[in-house]
Amino acid sequence: MTEQMLSPPRKNRRKGPDWLLHSLSVLSIAGWVAFVIALGITHMAAPEFNSGLVRYWGISIREYWHPELTPQLIYLLWWCCGISLFSLLLNRARLRRNDDRMRYNVLVLLSMSAALLAYIYHVA
Numbered sequence: 001m002t003e004q005m006l007s008p009p010r011k012n013r014r015k016g017p018d019w020l021l022h023s024l025s026v027l028s029i030a031g032w033v034a035f036v037i038a039l040g041i042t043h044m045a046a047p048e049f050n051s052g053l054v055r056y057w058g059i060s061i062r063e064y065w066h067p068e069l070t071p072q073l074i075y076l077l078w079w080c081c082g083i084s085l086f087s088l089l090l091n092r093a094r095l096r097r098n099d100d101r102m103r104y105n106v107l108v109l110l111s112m113s114a115a116l117l118a119y120i121y122h123v124a
Helices: 019-045 052-057 069-094 104-123
Strands: none
Touching: 019 069, 019 104, 069 104
């Protein structure tokens, strides 16, 4: 027989979610709220849509990123990336038991905010 069969099963001393798991949930919610705010700022800071009707009527539109909102947007997106990276590292250190789970929503938040940052740096 192997040693695992002879030794008693390990006792799970965790009674439920502790302060660290609660803080991971709060960090995830804060990151997503910041990302939704960043999407709203992106809508206001992006250049206006230049359609054929606008060109036909000769309406003047803004064809550049808003100079006051764009730095705020970049700062907020970097903050989202930092929150999600910190949360991923904290979660990685915490994955020890069978009932612990990987927080994929934080990974999605990191990829979406990094992609939006790359787009802004490429276009603006």
